[in-house]
Amino acid sequence: MKSDTLFDSSQKLHPVEKSVKGKSPFQLAMKRFMKNKLAVASVIILLLIMLAVLFAPLFTDQVPTKSNLLLIEQPPSAEHLLGTDSSGRDNLSRLLYGGRISLIVGLSAMLFTLVIGVILGSIAGFYGGIVDSIIMRIADIILMLPFLVLVLTIVAILQKVTIGIFVTIIAITSWPNLARIIRGTYLSLREQEFVLGARAIGASDFRIIFKHFIPNAIGPIIVNATLMMATMIIVESALSFIGFGIPQPTPTWGNMISEAQSIRILRNSPEAWIPPGLAILLTVLCINFIGDGLRDAFDPKSKNR
Numbered sequence: 362m363k364s365d366t367l368f369d370s371s372q373k374l375h376p377v378e379k380s381v382k383g384k385s386p387f388q389l390a391m392k393r394f395m396k397n398k399l400a401v402a403s404v405i406i407l408l409l410i411m412l413a414v415l416f417a418p419l420f421t422d423q424v425p426t427k428s429n430l431l432l433i434e435q436p437p438s439a440e441h442l443l444g445t446d447s448s449g450r451d452n453l454s455r456l457l458y459g460g461r462i463s464l465i466v467g468l469s470a471m472l473f474t475l476v477i478g479v480i481l482g483s484i485a486g487f488y489g490g491i492v493d494s495i496i497m498r499i500a501d502i503i504l505m506l507p508f509l510v511l512v513l514t515i516v517a518i519l520q521k522v523t524i525g526i527f528v529t530i531i532a533i534t535s536w537p538n539l540a541r542i543i544r545g546t547y548l549s550l551r552e553q554e555f556v557l558g559a560r561a562i563g564a565s566d567f568r569i570i571f572k573h574f575i576p577n578a579i580g581p582i583i584v585n586a587t588l589m590m591a592t593m594i595i596v597e598s599a600l601s602f603i604g605f606g607i608p609q610p611t612p613t614w615g616n617m618i619s620e621a622q623s624i625r626i627l628r629n630s631p632e633a634w635i636p637p638g639l640a641i642l643l644t645v646l647c648i649n650f651i652g653d654g655l656r657d658a659f660d661p662k663s664k665n666r
Contacts, residue, residue: 390580393658400654403647410644414460423451425458426610434630443632446620450610456636459612464644466528466607467594473532474593475586478539483570485540486547493544500537508534512596516605527607531596539585546578580659587652591645598641614641 394400413420423441429449437444443452485496503511515530516522522530550556550573559569575582600606601615602622609616614637621627621634 387579390655390658394654397654397657399650403650403654407644407647407651410460410640410647411464414457414464417454417457417461420457421451421454423454425450425454425612427451428610434626434633436630437632443636444630446617446633447626448610448620450612452617452633452636455612455617456614456640459614459617459637460640462524462607462611462613463594463597463615463641466524466531466597466613467590469524469528470531470535470593470597471586471590473528474535474539474589475582477532477536479543479575479582481536482540482543483547483574486544487551487566487570487574489548489551496540497544500540503534503537509599512600513605516600522606522608524607524611527597527600531593535589535593539582539589542581542585543578546581547574550574550577580655584652584656584659587648587655591648591652594641594645594648614638 421442427450429445432441432445432449434447435441435445435449441451441453443456446452446455481496481500485493511534512530515534516527519526519530555573556569559573564572597606597613598615598618601613602619604619606615607613609620617637618634618641621630626633
């Protein structure tokens with residue numbers, strides 16, 4: 362058993378469970394996750410939301426960016442189930458197609474942030490020394506600056522913002538927290554026996570990082586990535602609401618709420634702002650519940666084990 366845990370990082374954390382149940386730590390974590398009813402229900406609801414926005418053409422044949430000045434702020438009807446906005450665009454089509462943009466922005470920004478944070482956190486935690494100091498000082502500088510002010514400044518300088526630019530801006534201002542978590546995990550693993558054994562047999566730094574370190578840090582990475590996606594969706598909605606996000610007429614949930622912020626619409630047309638607000642709330646809650654479920658599943662001190 363000792364020789365197995367020396368070179369196989371998948372057995373390092375749970376060698377007893379591995380030998381008794383014949384399952385990897387990841388499989389055991391997923392089994393614990395499936396016992397969390399709230400998290401499982403959140404997965405189902407989130408999948409339904411994703412399927413609805415993915416197959417939007419099945420629910421509406423309206424074009425979300427097409428304006429019709431003759432149909433401005435129309436109430437719900439058979440042709441426009443959620444009415445129209447202040448530019449005569451169909452609210453239902455904007456809700457569904459806007460969900461695509463909001464989820465794509467949240468997922469893309471999360472993945473981009475994940476790549477930057479994992480790479481820089483891995484380098485800082487593995488090598489330490491001057492490399493660690495430089496990366497962490499850069500992270501400290503970014504963390505010292507107010508996030509919203511920093512993003513607004515960059516957006517204002519660029520003036521024209523596309524989805525790709527918007528995702529990049531969020532990613533380059535959001536990676537420090539994840540990098541610090543990865544760095545801390547790596548610092549606790551550097552002196553473990555399986556790392557010393559891998560070095561003794563001549564394993565390269567690249568192999569040690571990807572074969573041993575990242576598998577043992579996969580729990581914190583997955584949990585933080587999940588919660589990060591919820592944060593990215595909120596950030597996109599907030600920036601779009603104040604006019605610094607994805608520009609009109611591209612539909613997003615934040616743009617829909619921004620479009621409906623006049624007192625007249627708030628009072629007379631609740632169908633224009635309640636559905637996108639509920640969509641944001643429900644999506645973010647589901648992602649957070651899934652993140653909490655994953656955190657409990659990967660927590661080695663969880664009582665569910």
